[in-house]
Amino acid sequence: MSLPDEQDVLLGTLISVATDAARQAGAVLVECTRTGFRIEHKQIINLVTDADHQAEQRIIDVIHEAFPTHRVLAEERGLTEQPLSRYKWVIDPLDGTTNFAHGFPAYCVSIGVECDGRGIIGVIYDPTRDELFTAQIGQGARLNGVPISVSTTDHLDHALLVTGFAYDIRETPNNNLNHFVRFALKVQGLRRTGTAALDLCYVAAGRFDGFWEVKLNPWDMAAGVVILREAGGRVTDFAGNPHSIYGQQLVASNGPIHQSMLDVLQEDVSPS
Ligand code: IPD
Ligand code: CA
Ligand code: CA
Numbered sequence: 001m002s003l004p005d006e007q008d009v010l011l012g013t014l015i016s017v018a019t020d021a022a023r024q025a026g027a028v029l030v031e032c033t034r035t036g037f038r039i040e041h042k043q044i045i046n047l048v049t050d051a052d053h054q055a056e057q058r059i060i061d062v063i064h065e066a067f068p069t070h071r072v073l074a075e076e077r078g079l080t081e082q083p084l085s086r087y088k089w090v091i092d093p094l095d096g097t098t099n100f101a102h103g104f105p106a107y108c109v110s111i112g113v114e115c116d117g118r119g120i121i122g123v124i125y126d127p128t129r130d131e132l133f134t135a136q137i138g139q140g141a142r143l144n145g146v147p148i149s150v151s152t153t154d155h156l157d158h159a160l161l162v163t164g165f166a167y168d169i170r171e172t173p174n175n176n177l178n179h180f181v182r183f184a185l186k187v188q189g190l191r192r193t194g195t196a197a198l199d200l201c202y203v204a205a206g207r208f209d210g211f212w213e214v215k216l217n218p219w220d221m222a223a224g225v226v227i228l229r230e231a232g233g234r235v236t237d238f239a240g241n242p243h244s245i246y247g248q249q250l251v252a253s254n255g256p257i258h259q260s261m262l263d264v265l266q267e268d269v270s271p272s
Contacts, residue, residue, distance in 0.1 A: 011120065011136045013066070018089075018111045018123040019134060021062035025055035025093055025109040026127030029100065039101050046167040047101050049094070052076055055109060056093035063089050075219045088114045090222035090245065095124075096195030105129075110197035112222025112245075119245070122226030124197050133201040135230035141204050150233045150254035151206035156264075159209040159257050160189045162199045166215035176214040182264050200224025203252050204231035210253035210261050212238075218245040225252070234258045238265045 032051035039049050056076050063072060067089075071082045074091040089111065094100055096107030105128040113121035122141075124133040133148075135141040141148050153159050161183055169175040184190050191208070193199055197220060199211045204227045213220075222245050225235050236242065237249040240262050251261050 011139075014087075014113050014121050015123065015134060015136050017062060017066045018113060018121055019125075019132065021059040022109045022111050022123045022125035022132070024062060025059050026125045028055045028058050029094060029107070029109070030127050033100075033103070043167055045098075045170075047097050048076065049097060049101055051100065052094045052097060056091065059091055059093055059109070059111060073218060075217070086116050088117075090114065090218050092197060092217075092219035092222075095197040095220060096193075099194045104194070106193050106195050106198065108195055108198050108201075110219065110223045112219075112224075112226060114222070119222060119226040122223035122230075124201050124223050124227065126198060126201075131201075133204065133227050135204075135227040137226065137230070139230065141227045141230040143201075143205055148205045149231050150204060150228075151209050152256065153209040153254060154256035156183075156186045156257060156260050157188060159187050160191065160207075161187050161210045161212075161261075162191045162193060162202065162208045163211065164192055164194065164196050164199065164213045164216075166213075168215070174214065178268065179212065179214070179265055182267060186264060196220040197224045200228050200252055203233055203254065204228045206254070210251070210257050212251045212261060212265060213249075215248045216250055217248075221245045221250060225250075228252050236262070238262065 029051050037050040039047055042048050056074050069082050069085045071085050071088040073079045092110040095110050100107045108124050108126045111123045120137045122135045133143055165176050202208045203211050234255045235252045
């Protein structure tokens, strides 16, 4: 039996620190639902709560204790630059804030790690169902420790898809409603859960067959795309080009329906 090399040991440490941080942040969120929390408006329909800030602080504390030199990009705090580090943690402390604020139990903590710009770790924790999705590059994806994989659905007629809408939905015609209407007439079912990170996990676990969204942020996608790829899924932009979490478009699928999804998204050019 060979000993794990240095890279395997580091990946193992990264995923266990990310898991610890996600579970602790999940506990913070659940505690806030019990004790109450303040809600502020970033914009008219874009909320932030005390729980977002408290969970984010807990995650950053856990990361910095283990890896003080790593860079961190967190939704509420922004980027803490540590220019010498090859590692960047990309964090959404509460994905699904609108759901959370309304008491609708569909939200999660999302923590991804990049090395030299490449996603290598994804950890997403749903504290309401105690579901922990994890992946490390080359090692597959797991739900509560059990390997998961994407569905085999190969036609939109049989597909359950999911999407979401950005907070500027009222302000721009590039608001995804055109794509939503077209997909609604071509698929078996279409959902909007309000948490992009869990949408990616659910494609990875075969619960959804595909997911697309127009204007996501890096913290919505960083962990989920690692989990999806490791579960055998495919992720691109709307043109079928390689996906970047620093771009906004995302098409994530089980693979077999990917081209059909791209065809629908390319039926017209979205106004910008
Ligand atoms: C939002 C959710 C939602 C998606 C939005 C995101 P937040 O993140 O992921 O599903 O449609 O585009 O901004 O604000 O709840 O962290
Ligand atoms: Ca988010
Ligand atoms: Ca968030």
